[in-house]
Amino acid sequence: MPCMIRFMLTRLATGFTVGCAVGFFVWQNWQNGFAVTGTVEKYLAQALFIYLFASTISMGYLATALLLEE
Incomplete structure (x- = not known):
């Protein structure tokens, strides 16, 4: 695999x-004030919320x- 793709x-x-x-971590600490009815909706909202953070931080990283690479 080329070095740039691996990087x-x-x-x-x-x-x-x-x-x-x-x-x-943010979802678990903020969940008390965020009420979502039903289990499927709650898990979907949690997954989308975590994906939001993950995709943003991964692109920023x-x-x-x-x-900074030289």
Whole structure:
């Protein structure tokens, strides 16, 4: 695998993992004030919320790594 593709995939995966952890942490601490009725809707909302954090942080992590790479 070329070095650039490996670089991008590892940075995206690392950022996505960090974003999932942050999104899950924020959801668990904020969940008390956010009432969603039903189980399917709650899990869907949680998954979309965590994906929001994960995708944003992964792209930011990749952009920062590309900026700082020499």
